[in-house]
Amino acid sequence: MSLTHAPAGAVRQGSLRELNLALVLGRIAAAERPPSRADLATATGLTRATVSAVVEDLLAGQLVSESDPAPRSGAGRPARGLVLADQGPAGLGLEVNVDYLAVCVVDLAGQVRHRTVHRADLRPVAPADALARLVELAEAAREDAADQGLTLVGAALAVPGLVDDDGLVRLAPNLGWSDVPVPALLAEHPPLVEQVPGVPALVVDNEANLAALGELHARPPGPASFLHISGEVGIGAGIVLDGALFRGVRGWSGEIGHLPVHPEGRPCRCGGQGCLEQYAGQEAIVTAAGLARAELPADTATARLAELAEAGDAAALRALHEAGTALGVAVAGVVNLLDLDTVVLGGGYAALATWLCPPVLSEIDARVLTAAWSPVTVRPSTLGAEAAAVGAAGSVARRIIAQPAGWLARAG
């Protein structure tokens, strides 16, 4: 049915230009090869005259640049290709996790132009101090970005927990945070990014959501609807529907970790019973594999597990199979409910996908009615570690692409 979503407010004369700027820029961003103005005209349905005018604005605003003429056969004046600018606006991505801080800068084209990871156990650190360290890293990142001709126009912070609309971190259990007013704490420091109309200076969101956004914007472009599962200590899911992240009424969607897989099974800290997390969470897998559920940093534990599985260790293989089966039960339910055709295993699951995918797939085949007509793909995430930070920065860059008018108004 897909009704055309009209812009929320009034459509004035100027909105016309705003919408067409976004339309053309979006096409340039989505294109496989640098398109010419003529390509854009046929693709968008606008006239070449209009496209030229729009492109002129985009060039003046450092959002796109002309590339070497794309090779073409046949007669005629050669086209000038248009690509997203490698100078101009860029997004700042921040991440606070249990055992590291991460900062990165992503440009319009989705390229990671700066990346810092600071490993440390953040659990004993007070939220304000953790954020202060992050700000230091971010300031260095901003200078690096400036040297590359990039201007930071917005920041997004990934946190492993539940976040309110206004940036209040309600609860990040594994980090030991509760009711941390991140925007207020960051307001103590000088602003990290330049203010641009239409782009929030800071967005705080769940790491699973931002990692899913990173997957959405990864090249080559994947499907527009998928389920992205981050298997860390908790299990979070980012739900991407029709190219947009679905956040739920309060922004707390994706709590797949507490889907019941054995309703009369092990009690869970959430108060329920038999939650997925008790069977496919990192601790559960590690314990089942016979590893000490010890002080190992999370990524070391999964690496160790992968090594053992690679070597054919029976306990590790059994643990992974059981976790995969539990995950499959939950995922099958989600697929039945949402009719998705792609499931991406991210976070700690990415490295274990070799062993997790088969049982997940077999549960899907057994439980999903429509699997016979429409096969479901299960694959590991293409992004590596710190996917959430990259996704966070990318979400800022995408916002400029979706609403270039704000940046242009600023840049003149």
Added chain:
Amino acid sequence: MSLTHAPAGAVRQGSLRELNLALVLGRIAAAERPPSRADLATATGLTRATVSAVVEDLLAGQLVSESDPAPRSGAGRPARGLVLADQGPAGLGLEVNVDYLAVCVVDLAGQVRHRTVHRADLRPVAPADALARLVELAEAAREDAADQGLTLVGAALAVPGLVDDDGLVRLAPNLGWSDVPVPALLAEHPPLVEQVPGVPALVVDNEANLAALGELHARPPGPASFLHISGEVGIGAGIVLDGALFRGVRGWSGEIGHLPVHPEGRPCRCGGQGCLEQYAGQEAIVTAAGLARAELPADTATARLAELAEAGDAAALRALHEAGTALGVAVAGVVNLLDLDTVVLGGGYAALATWLCPPVLSEIDARVLTAAWSPVTVRPSTLGAEAAAVGAAGSVARRIIAQPAGWLARAG
């Protein structure tokens, strides 16, 4: 984050008017009281001049009409109120179900202007014959509508099964249909509705989806995101997110009936084990209550069950409690995943809501992490029987409101 959804294609000069027509008409439809042109101007951000011009088009096209001046205190020229026209375009809703055919007509304001229900066991009837009977009823409905000054501009057909994008009914198990090409079968008959640009002549969809749409557009307006569960022989869910029905990648979302609630429990016809349908489906409840799972028509069975429960019959109460608990387990998972705050019990569940809601709520409280901060409402559907047919007709009418330009181009 909610990026402004830009229209898919090019934004031309005329699109401006199209968008503003939709904007103004949408406001009139959403308003509690008939708004004046001045109200609309302040609400939309357009100037009064523009609103006047837009309203003139809407009046000429029989989409709105002027009502008696709304009473207002204070000085000033009295406003003329604007309401959705009770003559003009209307939607045709069709439904084929196991034991009845239903046809109805809904106008722009959402009023049901015609309603026919033809009770009959449709299982032994060939699809083509069932559709032929439906067409007869629809033709009578069209004449009735015409007498009331209504023009049918599109039809939507609700079917209890999986439907492809192109209207092919893949499987409707309880009806005994499989691979029924509905559009092709209906093409044999003279067209039921007038062709209007932008409005498909016929949409075929799952009954649970269309019932959810009916709930979405019911007055007074409810929340923009909710889960609507139709408990019939199978259990279907319609997922409404941000005011739009979510259909999934293939249009087969909402298969909540096969969410696992006891993964090692009773085998299900879907091939899985312990599916919700085995514990909260109509047959399961009726059997558990000790009623003959006999040839009772479905609505008689639920009515009987409600009677018994009302009278305090222990077996009935126990059956309903168990069904409600199973439903609650599944719903809690969905709420965790999608962060919804409203669950509507429709179809056969509506009449049993008194007994189903408490166990559903208690499972939600036990299993949903965020329930403490954000209470979840569980309530029966406001629409009665044949909700799917009403929702189907309403979805056509809503389409005119969302895209009035097509109708206006036709009507001159």
Added chain:
DNA sequence: AGGTATTTGTTCAGCGATTGAATTATTTGC
């Protein structure tokens, strides 16, 4: 009763953005 303030709705010149056709620019192929 009459005048004034107030609010509604319309009219009209001005303007921004798109359109479509004509024009210029640049290359390939004969």
Added chain:
DNA sequence: GCAAATAATTCAATCGCTGAACAAATACCT
């Protein structure tokens, strides 16, 4: 070297929104 072809720009015409002035209709005040 010339014609054909494709790319991009220029420019008058047009469409629809804006803002201000104006007309209409009522309540409130004296």
